[in-house]
Amino acid sequence: MRKLLTLSEVAERVGRTEKALRGLIFRGKFPFTKLSGKIGVEETELEKFLELSRRVTAEKAAGKEAA
Numbered sequence: 286m287r288k289l290l291t292l293s294e295v296a297e298r299v300g301r302t303e304k305a306l307r308g309l310i311f312r313g314k315f316p317f318t319k320l321s322g323k324i325g326v327e328e329t330e331l332e333k334f335l336e337l338s339r340r341v342t343a344e345k346a347a348g349k350e351a352a
Contacts, residue, residue, distance in 0.1 A: 287327050287328070287329065288327070289318060289320065289325040289326070289327055289328075290325060290326045290327075290328055290331065291323075291325060292306055292307070292324050292325070292326070295326045295331060298331070299331075299335070307324075310324065315334065316330040316331070316333070316334055317330075318330075
């Protein structure tokens with residue numbers, strides 16, 4: 286069974302404000318689901334997003350070290 290997190294729960298986990306997350310969602314850069322008019326994020330999608338973010342950050346750091 287999938288777990289749907291509130292925007293408040295996601296903000297707490299990622300260390301961002303709800304407003305910042307809404308901005309990312311509006312720009313299509315953050316996965317979300319809308320249920321009964323409310324925004325939620327599937328826990329599995331959040332984990333995928335965070336893993337991708339970690340990889341991108343690591344690749345950027347590796348690129349700076351090589352330069």
